[in-house]
Amino acid sequence: MFKRLKKLLSGTRSYQAAQGGRRGSAMRTMHHPLQSIAASRGTLAARARYLAANNPLAASGVEAWVSALVGTGVKGQAKAGAPLRGILNDAFENWTDEADADGLTDFYGQQALIARRVVIDGEAVAIFVQDGDRISIRVVEAEQLDASYTASLINGNVVVQGVEHDAEGKRVAFHIFDKPASMDFASMRKRTRYPASEVMHVFRREVPGQVRGISWFAPVIVRLNDLDGWRDAQMVRQRxxxxxxxxxxxxxxxxxxxxxxxxxxxxxxxxxxxxxxxxxxxxxxxxxxxxxxxxxxxxxxxxxxxxxxxxxxLPDYLLSGDLSDVNYSSIRAGMVEFRRRVEALQHGLLAFQFLRPVWRRWATLEVLSGRVEATVADALPVSWITPKVHWVDPAKDVRAEIEAVAAGLMSRREAVAARGIDIEQLDAEIAADNARAASLGLTFSTTPPAANDNQPAAQAAA
Structure with a gap:
């Protein structure tokens, strides 16, 4: 009777993957993803750090993601009117050299550092450092955000793994140690509460309610470790x-x-x-x-x-560097899909969680200090220009871009921005080049010849 009832109940499950039995019992499950992330993120980050430092494939994967997300740097371009836009862009570019509070790199180097830590550790933490009316940024270790601190506060706020939320679940503060977790500083570390407006916490959100980031290496750590052991065994055997x-x-x-x-x-x-x-x-x-x-x-x-x-x-050739099985069609199709993924992360993660807060803080101080004569509302709108994406077939892609601009399917500003160039700077350089050429009596052909696949036949007919 019991067996018949069990068979009847198990048959009501329409999804084979949810069935029990010997096959079903061998499948592992994750019922509570938030708890799993909280319990595993530290171990996963530590193992990912080891692999990124010692495994060639892991190191290549990190560099591939950093290059794709940041490259030479994502540049801000103000959306204000003509005079103000140029002033803001020039002032921001000058500030990028002093953006690092530690003085070791510029703003674009900090972008690369944050992208690297997000890929390996799963998250990156940066703090605003304000000195009078000047602002800079300090990137700290993600482990300085105290993951061991979880508590209910008397004001009704709740701290989860170092991140403080109010009664509505909004992030209001971060509890961060002033020094890294090393033996030298173990007894001297002091935890400080930073308002959320002073901290940029960058991570890829995978589950609603997620508080801390998880390493991008989580799905492949076991594979990388097993492959390492296999290669070592093969190497010893060959020796x-x-x-x-x-x-x-x-x-x-x-x-x-x-x-x-x-x-x-x-x-x-x-x-x-x-x-x-x-x-x-x-x-x-x-x-x-x-x-x-x-x-x-x-x-x-x-x-x-x-x-x-x-x-x-990642496309496999970016990880291994092996292009032996790649042809024009496959690499183009792979790059198009990968670029979509990169663009989504650039705008939804890097720009929203790091770049826009930086611009808001910087532009506000520029206006309030009097260095830029404008209102804060006029100075805040900004777009971010990602690095130039190199084409697989430049001749075809440039021709398609020219035709799209001519047909009104895209603006010239959009086409120039896709090359990672500020259109204001480009137009100024073109005007200066033309004026210099005219003053010297020089003439250059600036219009490319029209493509004509039947050119020989046309000449013969003439």
């Missing part, structure tokens, strides 16, 4: 197979002692390629005969690397 040695058996009982360190009856080490080793009479030596590395082993390694690339959200 042993390359140890060509000869063995001499003496018939009169005289033999030279074996090289290496004696450990009981075993000689440890001492062999090198080309060694001739004496053996005692009656002694013999044998080696294991491991299987040779065949094509199927290499294919398995390639498949594993592709799985890692997919888990990191």
């Amino acid at each position: 042993m197979a390359a140890m060509l040695a000869g063995f001499i058996v003496s018939t009169d009982g005289s033999a030279e002692p074996g090289e290496g360190d004696q450990s009981g009856s075993t000689v440890v080490g001492g062999w090198e390629p080309g060694t001739l080793q004496y053996l005692e009479p009656g002694q013999d030596i044998r080696f294991s005969d491991p299987a040779k590395i065949g094509a199927e082993v290499i294919d398995f390694a390639d498949i594993t690397e592709r799985e890692i690339a997919v888990g990191l959200g």
